[in-house]
Amino acid sequence: MRADPNLYDYWPYQERPKIVWPGGKKLAFWIAPNIEFYEFDPPQNPARPGWPRPSPDIVGYSQRDWGNRVGHWRLMELLDQYGMKGSVSLSIGLIDHHPEIIEACVERDWEFFSHGVYNTRYSYGMDEAQERAMLEDSIASVQNATGQRIRGYLAPALTHTERTLDLIAEYDFWYSCDLFQDDQPQPLKTRTGKLMSMPYSLEVNDVITYGALAMSPWRYADVLKRHFDQLLEEGAESGTVMCVPLHAYLVSQSHRVRAFGEALRHIAAHADDVWITRAADIAGFYREHCWDHTLEDIARRGLATGGTGFAP
Amino acid sequence: MSLPDDYLRYPHRRYGMDQDRYPWRLSIDRPRLAWPEGKAVALMIVVPIEHHMLNPSGKPFKHPGAMQTPYPDLRHFTTRDYGNRVGVFRILRELKAGGLRAVFPINGAVLGRFGPLIRAIEADGHEIAAYGWDTDSLHWGGIDLDLERSLVAKTRAAFDSHGLRPTTWMSPARQQSFATLDLIAEQGFTACLDWEMDQVPVAVQTAMGRLTCVPLFNELDDRKLLIDQRQTEAEWRDQILEACAHLKAEHARFGGQVLSFTLTPYVSGQPFRLWAVREALSALAADPAVWNADAAQMAEASA
Numbered sequence: 001m002r003a004d005p006n007l008y009d010y011w012p013y014q015e016r017p018k019i020v021w022p023g024g025k026k027l028a029f030w031i032a033p034n035i036e037f038y039e040f041d042p043p044q045n046p047a048r049p050g051w052p053r054p055s056p057d058i059v060g061y062s063q064r065d066w067g068n069r070v071g072h073w074r075l076m077e078l079l080d081q082y083g084m085k086g087s088v089s090l091s092i093g094l095i096d097h098h099p100e101i102i103e104a105c106v107e108r109d110w111e112f113f114s115h116g117v118y119n120t121r122y123s124y125g126m127d128e129a130q131e132r133a134m135l136e137d138s139i140a141s142v143q144n145a146t147g148q149r150i151r152g153y154l155a156p157a158l159t160h161t162e163r164t165l166d167l168i169a170e171y172d173f174w175y176s177c178d179l180f181q182d183d184q185p186q187p188l189k190t191r192t193g194k195l196m197s198m199p200y201s202l203e204v205n206d207v208i209t210y211g212a213l214a215m216s217p218w219r220y221a222d223v224l225k226r227h228f229d230q231l232l233e234e235g236a237e238s239g240t241v242m243c244v245p246l247h248a249y250l251v252s253q254s255h256r257v258r259a260f261g262e263a264l265r266h267i268a269a270h271a272d273d274v275w276i277t278r279a280a281d282i283a284g285f286y287r288e289h290c291w292d293h294t295l296e297d298i299a300r301r302g303l304a305t306g307g308t309g310f311a312p
Numbered sequence: 313m314s315l316p317d318d319y320l321r322y323p324h325r326r327y328g329m330d331q332d333r334y335p336w337r338l339s340i341d342r343p344r345l346a347w348p349e350g351k352a353v354a355l356m357i358v359v360p361i362e363h364h365m366l367n368p369s370g371k372p373f374k375h376p377g378a379m380q381t382p383y384p385d386l387r388h389f390t391t392r393d394y395g396n397r398v399g400v401f402r403i404l405r406e407l408k409a410g411g412l413r414a415v416f417p418i419n420g421a422v423l424g425r426f427g428p429l430i431r432a433i434e435a436d437g438h439e440i441a442a443y444g445w446d447t448d449s450l451h452w453g454g455i456d457l458d459l460e461r462s463l464v465a466k467t468r469a470a471f472d473s474h475g476l477r478p479t480t481w482m483s484p485a486r487q488q489s490f491a492t493l494d495l496i497a498e499q500g501f502t503a504c505l506d507w508e509m510d511q512v513p514v515a516v517q518t519a520m521g522r523l524t525c526v527p528l529f530n531e532l533d534d535r536k537l538l539i540d541q542r543q544t545e546a547e548w549r550d551q552i553l554e555a556c557a558h559l560k561a562e563h564a565r566f567g568g569q570v571l572s573f574t575l576t577p578y579v580s581g582q583p584f585r586l587w588a589v590r591e592a593l594s595a596l597a598a599d600p601a602v603w604n605a606d607a608a609q610m611a612e613a614s615a
Contacts, residue, residue, distance in 0.1 A: 001384075010397065234583075301428065
């Protein structure tokens with residue numbers, strides 16, 4: 001076990017090279033609807049139970065089913081209203097269970113990235129062949145269903161192995177959503193490939209705000225607006241990224257969805273300064289225009305420590 | 313089964329304290345402190361710079377903020393790292409905007425890792441304090457004395473090697489052994505932020521002479537209020553300003569007292585919380601009754 005994963009170098013927020021997003025925008029904004037499938041009776045992973053209660057966890061399971069039947073559709077209509085596209089954190093198995101949801105996302109030109117096969121199948125304890133099989137399944141299943149080549153990864157239920165980031169880099173993924181150290185992207189130190197950390201968020205993720213932090217809907221809307229305002233202000237110095245990760249079984253609830261819509265209205269009203277886009281578009285721009293400047297700046301400041309993540 | 317007979321013996325049952333680090337003293341009996349320029353409230357802001365490693369032992373208990381999910385818990389490693397990469401620079405900017413001086417306790421083990429941050433803290437004129445070796449090296453009642461002495465010495469040596477000579481100490485998780493005060497005094501520390509037994513600094517006895525405990529109030533800790541207790545940023549800001557107003561109102565009776573609180577980079581440095589930091593700091597900075605000082609200055613002014 002390592003004290004420091006060495007996945008990226010320390011790189012202080014001040015005095016970084018300036019990022020200007022396409023169209024002179026200051027903030028790249030993206031929305032990550034998590035479209036997930038949780039199994040009724042998942043197999044036991046030795047490191048973590050599939051559900052907090054013994055299976056079947058009826059309320060937990062059926063609440064997530066509600067998200068798939070009702071919640072995503074409310075969210076899609078809301079995003080349509082503001083002309084926003086989602087970048088879907090997808091439980092790959094859902095393609096087989098609920099293809100109607102996938103079709104609705106494809107119609108809207110939404111992006112898909114992998115969030116594992118099921119959110120009840122964790123990476124803990126997988127050997128390399130198993131983890132590769134899961135990633136190859138992800139790439140092939142989305143390709144077959146939608147024609148899209150996935151470029152992003154958020155480990156199922158945020159469970160990792162030491163080799164996860166090296167593997168996705170090798171499979172030509174462009175970005176990882178599993179690292180929360182920054183409000184700007186940063187190249188990751190993988191053995192091969194060209195992988196970056198993409199600002200996702202736990203702080204304004206509805207699982208955290210409605211779960212761990214027990215916010216009311218209007219407080220969550222206020223937090224989103226304030227988060228956005230601060231990052232937009234800082235984006236004038238160097239472009240920032242804000243992501244709102246969502247789970248329809250939480251945010252789309254009847255007593256919450258209107259408040260969330262208010263936050264989106266606030267954000268959409270700043271479209272002149274904000275690049276409202278998808279994660280792969282941010283990653284594509286960053287790889288081409290910002291990647292080299294970042295590495296040069298880290299080297300220039302004497303902060304490059306070499307090596308790769310979890311290397312012996 | 314019953315408890316041993318001596319369970320009902322009380323060897324320290326007498327007037328005053330049950331330890332001899334400092335005497336019992338009622339707030340009403342304490343000599344009035346006069347802060348510089350007749351200010352009513354001494355304001356100490358503490359910004360803890362702590363590194364949370366991916367593989368802590370968590371012994372004998374987990375430092376607040378330590379990893380929570382099975383290894384490798386990249387989620388908590390990176391959310392804590394956010395504070396030292398991004399959040400702290402927002403806090404530095406707000407402190408500068410208010411013309412405020414803070415105390416930055418830093419784990420000895422990460423002085424090298426966070427070089428640019430250390431230089432930014434120094435350039436802005438804040439006090440740098442020692443914050444123990446790292447978040448997994450706790451000082452606690454069961455620690456071996458030689459091991460603890462070596463931890464304090466190693467921490468001092470790390471600061472020396474970076475040309476820093478802190479006089480203020482804060483223990484990881486603000487936890488101590490029965491000997492910690494002696495050991496930090498031995499290494500030349502003259503102020504400590506672990507104890508909060510009065511509204512003013514208190515001199516404590518050590519094997520090496522006196523040391524001043526400048527109180528840091530756990531009940532105003534940003535992490536505790538905003539994360540553990542899920543309070544809103546507005547409630548947190550209001551409590552800081554309420555404390556300030558109360559201490560001002562008490563000035564006539566009790567003299568100068570201390571207002572202190574933490575700004576934890578991975579908590580207060582979040583974009584959606586910064587507005588409340590800004591409002592609290594600007595109100596305190598503009599208050600003519602407030603003397604903003606660091607721990608060393610408060611220890612000196614209260615001596």
